[in-house]
Amino acid sequence: MDATPINAHSGTPGEPIRANYLNVNYGLKSWLLTTDHKRIGILYLISITIFFALGGIFAALIRLELMTPEGDVVSSEMYNKLFTMHGVAMIFFFLIPSIPAVFGNFLIPMMIGARDVAFPRLNLMSWYIYSIGGVFTFAAMALGGVDTGWTFYAPYSSTYSNSNVALTAVGIFILGFSSILTGLNFIVTIHKMRAPGLTWFRLPLFVWAHYATSLIQILGTPVVAISIVLVALERLLKLGIFDPKLGGDPLLFQHLFWFYSHPAVYIMILPSMGVVSEVIACFSRKRVFGYPFIAFSSLAIAVLGFLVWGHHMFTSGQSVYAGMIFSVLTMLVAIPSAVKVFNWTATLYKGSVSYQAPMLYALGFIGLFTIGGLTGLFLATLATDVHLHDTYFVVAHFHYIMVGGAIMGYMAAMHFWWPKMTGRLYPEGWAKFAALVIFVGFNLTFFPQFVLGYLGMPRRYHVYPPEFQVLNVMSTAGASILAVGYIIPLIYLLWSLKYGPAAGANPWQAKGLEWTTPSPPPPHNFERTPVVTEEAYAYESKPYPEEAEVV
Amino acid sequence: MDQGIPLFPEAASTMAGKVDALYFFLVAVAVFFAALIFISLTVFALKYRRRSETEVPPSIHGSTPLEIAWSVIPLGLVMIMFAWGAKLYFDAYNEVPPDAEEVYVVGKQWMWHIQHANGRREINELHVPVGRPIKLIMASEDVIHSFYIPAFRLKKDVVPGRYATIWFQATKPGRYHLFCAEYCGTGHSKMKGWVTVMEPAEYQAWLSGGVVGESMEAAGERLFNQLGCNTCHRADGTGRGPSLVGVFGKPVRLLSGETVIADEAYIRESILNPNAKIVAGYPSPTIMSTYQGQISERGILQIIAYLKSLSKEERSQ
Ligand code: HEM
Ligand SMILES: [Cu+2]
Ligand SMILES: [Cu+2]
Numbered sequence: 001m002d003a004t005p006i007n008a009h010s011g012t013p014g015e016p017i018r019a020n021y022l023n024v025n026y027g028l029k030s031w032l033l034t035t036d037h038k039r040i041g042i043l044y045l046i047s048i049t050i051f052f053a054l055g056g057i058f059a060a061l062i063r064l065e066l067m068t069p070e071g072d073v074v075s076s077e078m079y080n081k082l083f084t085m086h087g088v089a090m091i092f093f094f095l096i097p098s099i100p101a102v103f104g105n106f107l108i109p110m111m112i113g114a115r116d117v118a119f120p121r122l123n124l125m126s127w128y129i130y131s132i133g134g135v136f137t138f139a140a141m142a143l144g145g146v147d148t149g150w151t152f153y154a155p156y157s158s159t160y161s162n163s164n165v166a167l168t169a170v171g172i173f174i175l176g177f178s179s180i181l182t183g184l185n186f187i188v189t190i191h192k193m194r195a196p197g198l199t200w201f202r203l204p205l206f207v208w209a210h211y212a213t214s215l216i217q218i219l220g221t222p223v224v225a226i227s228i229v230l231v232a233l234e235r236l237l238k239l240g241i242f243d244p245k246l247g248g249d250p251l252l253f254q255h256l257f258w259f260y261s262h263p264a265v266y267i268m269i270l271p272s273m274g275v276v277s278e279v280i281a282c283f284s285r286k287r288v289f290g291y292p293f294i295a296f297s298s299l300a301i302a303v304l305g306f307l308v309w310g311h312h313m314f315t316s317g318q319s320v321y322a323g324m325i326f327s328v329l330t331m332l333v334a335i336p337s338a339v340k341v342f343n344w345t346a347t348l349y350k351g352s353v354s355y356q357a358p359m360l361y362a363l364g365f366i367g368l369f370t371i372g373g374l375t376g377l378f379l380a381t382l383a384t385d386v387h388l389h390d391t392y393f394v395v396a397h398f399h400y401i402m403v404g405g406a407i408m409g410y411m412a413a414m415h416f417w418w419p420k421m422t423g424r425l426y427p428e429g430w431a432k433f434a435a436l437v438i439f440v441g442f443n444l445t446f447f448p449q450f451v452l453g454y455l456g457m458p459r460r461y462h463v464y465p466p467e468f469q470v471l472n473v474m475s476t477a478g479a480s481i482l483a484v485g486y487i488i489p490l491i492y493l494l495w496s497l498k499y500g501p502a503a504g505a506n507p508w509q510a511k512g513l514e515w516t517t518p519s520p521p522p523p524h525n526f527e528r529t530p531v532v533t534e535e536a537y538a539y540e541s542k543p544y545p546e547e548a549e550v551v
Numbered sequence: 552m553d554q555g556i557p558l559f560p561e562a563a564s565t566m567a568g569k570v571d572a573l574y575f576f577l578v579a580v581a582v583f584f585a586a587l588i589f590i591s592l593t594v595f596a597l598k599y600r601r602r603s604e605t606e607v608p609p610s611i612h613g614s615t616p617l618e619i620a621w622s623v624i625p626l627g628l629v630m631i632m633f634a635w636g637a638k639l640y641f642d643a644y645n646e647v648p649p650d651a652e653e654v655y656v657v658g659k660q661w662m663w664h665i666q667h668a669n670g671r672r673e674i675n676e677l678h679v680p681v682g683r684p685i686k687l688i689m690a691s692e693d694v695i696h697s698f699y700i701p702a703f704r705l706k707k708d709v710v711p712g713r714y715a716t717i718w719f720q721a722t723k724p725g726r727y728h729l730f731c732a733e734y735c736g737t738g739h740s741k742m743k744g745w746v747t748v749m750e751p752a753e754y755q756a757w758l759s760g761g762v763v764g765e766s767m768e769a770a771g772e773r774l775f776n777q778l779g780c781n782t783c784h785r786a787d788g789t790g791r792g793p794s795l796v797g798v799f800g801k802p803v804r805l806l807s808g809e810t811v812i813a814d815e816a817y818i819r820e821s822i823l824n825p826n827a828k829i830v831a832g833y834p835s836p837t838i839m840s841t842y843q844g845q846i847s848e849r850g851i852l853q854i855i856a857y858l859k860s861l862s863k864e865e866r867s868q
Contacts, residue, residue: 076738287611383639389706458730458732
């Protein structure tokens with residue numbers, strides 16, 4: 001595409017400058033005091049990218065150390081801090097907020113035809129809370145780090161660790177409120193602010209997925225906040241809660257922690273599932289197969305997800321009968337996940353499939369999530385989990401879900417809605433190439449870890465027996481490819497901000513109210529409140545929706 | 552590294568083969584479904600690729616029979632996984648053969664202390680005979696550790712404040728990795744060692760060779776006297792506390808009216824927290840003071856071994 005000078009933010013060359021959310025006002029203050037959900041989404045995008053980069057650097061150092069069986073790059077203390085800080089940055093500060101805080105914020109009001117979320121100022125406050133939590137955790141890292149693992153198991157964390165546990169705990173505690181408030185905001189927004197005619201079963205599945213996610217956020221997050229505070233109290237005041245020497249019970253911590261953190265894994269994956277539904281529909285030009293089944297499976301996952309936490313404790317010494325109940329419930333939660341995968345696949349059937357970058361990421365999501373989910377069954381099966389628990393098999397499983405699944409979904413969202421958010425197109429060829437690099441790098445990094453796990457290599461090992469080296473070297477090689485795969489989009493997306501061709505309102509000819517606004521959208525999204533007269537994804541009703549059926 | 556890429560671990564216990572069989576079943580199901588999805592995705596994506604910019608695909612809402620089929624069939628399969636896995640889990644964790652030989656294990660940052668009944672001690676090494684059930688009674692001095700022998704497909708967390716027991720029967724002589732699988736601090740990855748499986752005769756020779764100190768029972772008896780337990784717990788029952796002869800493994804009536812079995816956990820609790828359960832007929836709060844901080848986990852295990860021997864003697868008389 002040529003780079004004829006185009007009007008900074010409006011789209012078509014020569015058009016008079018149109019007010020949009022980016023150009024209504026300038027200056028740092030206008031961003032730091034904004035209550036526009038779109039700008040808050042961008043603020044989150046910047047913050048979580050910083051944590052993603054930080055977590056990525058920690059991961060690179062971990063993989064570098066594991067190239068050889070001996071501990072030769074860093075000390076054991078340092079290694080333990082690296083994997084802890086990697087987990088904390090990636091899970092709490094990147095993946096949990098990622099899609100909801102960036103794309104959920106940006107898109108939910110637009111998808112339901114609203115001017116903003118229900119509580120715009122609360123929304124801005126959530127970002128500040130996130131940032132304050134981030135500063136505490138960042139300080140904990142800078143002042144020497146923390147070495148408990150992202151799971152903070154007591155009594156190691158509460159009594160024995162000599163690292164900055166309390167400071168990190170405070171950071172995560174504060175962060176939790178940001179998550180709770182965002183969830184609350186979304187629930188009220190979805191209940192109260194839908195455009196006329198937009199009934200529940202006309203909502204895009206992205207909105208359903210965020211509804212389910214928000215429920216988990218407000219019900220689960222307080223529990224992890226409490227348990228982390230209890231760790232801090234035991235550390236600072238020697239209250240006997242988890243340490244048996246003080247009269248506490250270490251397993252109590254695990255119950256509390258996983259009561260939140262298992263559902264939290266669904267906080268990380270459900271939004272991606274919502275993204276995939278949107279993208280698959282658009283690039284097949286077809287409505288999503290089995291819409292109500294996908295919508296309800298999100299809710300089923302949200303509810304059942306609260307009943308399976310004990311599958312992280314099969315070897316902990318909890319009663320074998322409790323183990324059996326948690327095993328059978330975990331098996332049940334796999335079914336709604338499988339239902340989604342089958343429905344997405346069936347959506348392609350008789351579709352009109354094109355393979356632009358967002359679609360490649362979405363297809364990648366389906367493939368990798370399938371492997372992640374299927375290997376979850378190995379861990380839900382009691383006898384195999386006794387062998388596999390706390391080995392690299394678990395590490396591979398959750399990276400297939402969280403990196404292969406959730407981050408693929410995040411990348412799909414980024415490529416799908418980037419033109420809407422910025423008004424610019426990115427170079428399609430590079431985007432496809434990056435998708436391929438990420439896919440290859442990812443599998444090379446994490447597939448060998450399944451094998452390592454069944455061989456018996458424990459996780460969180462700084463030094464390991466030499467026979468595991470070949471597989472570890474493969475994994476490190478994959479990780480370097482993966483890193484390149486993530487850096488390429490960073491470059492071309494930034495490049496597109498200045499040099500990308502104008503995107504126009506609807507570059508993918510997608511359905512959905514967000515595509516009926518110009519790109520980037522005006523400050524208040526819609527000139528007039530849209531009226532919805534059809535279901536989501538009615539691609540058959542009008543092949544080229546310049547304007548959706550709105551009044 | 553000279554054997555190339557290892558793909559499968561050695562199997563050296565009666566449980567290992569059973570877990571592997573289940574694992575192969577899981578792999579088969581996983582490969583089938585992964586292939587089903589990948590092939591369908593590829594076929595659909597190619598067959599229905601966009602051929603013209605104006606094509607309008609048919610509108611398909613879904614299919615209830617299909618939804619039922621792809622919920623119910625996987626449900627049946629996962630229930631098989633559950634039942635099969637639960638059976639083996641129960642056998643591995645709960646069905647300890649009564650004739651199993653007991654070995655005591657204490658985990659502490661960052662080593663495994665192991666003591667055999669006859670007193671032979673080892674660190675980060677465990678010698679066991681082939682073909683005989685072995686029961687491990689494990690405790691932790693500090694944080695959570697996890698005793699893991701991949702070749703036996705067996706692992707159990709060793710949580711401070713409680714006993715963990717597992718059992719296994721080795722089937723193949725050899726040396727196998729022993730790992731701590733639960734992250735326990737700086738030296739976690741160094742908390743590992745070897746399990747040596749030996750022919751029974753060789754094992755007997757090993758057991759009586761080396762520096763054999765006093766047996767677990769004898770050490771327990773010595774501690775029992777040293778700590779003054781014997782002043783209250785006299786064998787003839789004339790002390791201020793109950794006689795502990797024949798108590799182990801038997802039901803004890805408590806002041807609260809409940810009855811509990813005097814197992815390892817009960818003895819440990821009686822020593823560290825004597826007020827938790829008071830024997831019927833004795834005053835509350837109890838006159839026995841806590842030994843928390845005065846006795847190590849290893850010491851408690853030795854006293855338990857001693858009390859066990861008192862029960863055995865009684866039975867054989
Ligand atoms: C599809 C069904 C799934 C099943 C049956 C399943 C099953 C399990 C089980 C049983 C464990 C415990 C393994 C162990 O520690 O021994 C586990 C660990 C884990 N799973 Fe899944 N899982 C599923 C989906 C997911 C999803 C969707 C996510 C996240 C987005 C996820 C993330 C994790 C994480 C983070 C851990 C390990 C946490 C840790 O120990 O650090 N899983 N999974
Ligand atoms: Cu879980
Ligand atoms: Cu350890």
